[in-house]
Amino acid sequence: MNANQARRLVVLGTGGTIAGRATQANDNVGYVAGQVAVSDLVAMVPALAACPLDVEQVAQINSKDMVLGVWQSLAERVAEHLDRPEVAGIVITHGTDTIEETAFLLQTVLRPSKPVVLTCAMRPATALVPDGPQNLSDAVAVALQPDARGVVVVCAGRIHGADDVAKVHPYRTDPFDSGDAGPLGCVEEAQLRMFRPWPQAVPERTHDAPGLQRLLGADALPRVELIFSHANADGEVVRALLAHNPVARRLRGIVVAGTGNGTVHDDLLAALKQAQASGVAVVVASRCGQGRVVPHSGQPLPDSAGLSPVKARLALALQLLGI
Structure with missing residues (x-):
């Protein structure tokens, strides 16, 4: 374990398919999203046992039902953890339907100088072959990258920037695309191969505090x-x-x-x-x-x-x- 891996990560749960539960293991569409606690999702990935983690449930929803109040709570918790010197990065579990909007909002409002990595799944946690554990493991690898910064989405081994990522398929386990720009990089056996620079970050601070306060001050x-x-x-x-x-x-x-x-x-x-x-x-x-x-x-x-x-x-x- 290198020096960066010895630093602490924070995993914030918001629900989504990655936390979904179906009555049958072969049912990948008839599930209910946001049923499994984020602490249980982390426990399903043995590779994370050696990594110092703080785990917190911010919300438990189907991401199609995302609202301003959840965004405000999430942005506030992200900012508070970013300010902790011992925290190397943040991982957020999220539904795929609006993950591109949440990522864009967090990048626009916070422009974090540490990595904030959103990840997800297209199959519920109860699936015969769930994709969530590998995506979560890959997200942790990205959050531990020493030079990582900004808000990204990690899914199916690819790292997408918040400005470019879009969901382009309703079912397959690699549903995202970054258009003409392409992904920022990929994760290969916990190693990163980067193609483009990380998203822009606010200089000399962990996040953009004025932007956060404007968001938190909004009634709607x-x-x-x-x-x-x-x-x-x-x-x-x-x-x-x-x-x-x-x-x-x-x-x-x-x-x-x-x-x-x-x-x-x-x-x-x-x-x-x-x-x-x-x-x-x-x-x-x-x-x-x-x-x-x-x-x-x-x-x-x-x-x-x-x-x-x-x-x-x-x-x-x-x-x-x-x-």
């Missing part, structure tokens, strides 16, 4: 809706949002997943310009699974700077919070 995320442009789009959804716009949940932004290079149906574009005129921020992303919106002089709406539609929605909400 600013209301930003996500809509799609498609054939025969008429803009009625946008006009309905503007017509029903209660003061308590005032519409602050719209992200539109445009066709191709961020193109938007003319009828929908007219409604979006109406929204802009009323003070609603509008951003366009591409609904394509790969690539990004390439800016050009004739572009009628500001683009998402390469972010996917779901991350662009979250980025705009955080921007409206001042983060």
Whole structure:
């Protein structure tokens, strides 16, 4: 055990498929997520027995049901553990459905100078051949890397950056992709092989404290809706949002997943310009699974700077919070 491995890691549990339980071992889809305690997940990986670990259950949910309150609790616990000098890194067990959004939020808000590694599973803990134990073991290997920093997602032996990772398959055990950028690296028998630099981190601190305080001070995320442009789009959804716009949940932004290079149906574009005129921020992303919106002089709406539609929605909400 080298000097870095002798340092302490923190494992935070939030539920998800990795903590799921089914009634039969051969059932990989009819399970209930968030049933197995994170302490039990750690105990299923004998290789972790020699690593000093603090284990904490922050939440126990299906990640499709992620809400601001869980994000706030998670970000607060991550920040507190990052400030502990003896902690080398943090591992978070999470559901796959919204792991890309949680990773993006934590990276945007905290920009940690230590590694914060989210991991997951596509099969429940009760599966005949669960994938969670190997993913958890790989995540620990990443968190122990001496030069690691920032928020990453580790699954199926690949290390994905928070800005690029996206879930692209609903069933296979390697469901994530990082698009044109590709993964940051891979884990091979607990050894890392890196292809790209780690995510950017805040200098000379463990995390961005002002960003965290803005998140923790929010009663709700600013209301930003996500809509799609498609054939025969008429803009009625946008006009309905503007017509029903209660003061308590005032519409602050719209992200539109445009066709191709961020193109938007003319009828929908007219409604979006109406929204802009009323003070609603509008951003366009591409609904394509790969690539990004390439800016050009004739572009009628500001683009998402390469972010996917779901991350662009979250980025705009955080921007409206001042983060």
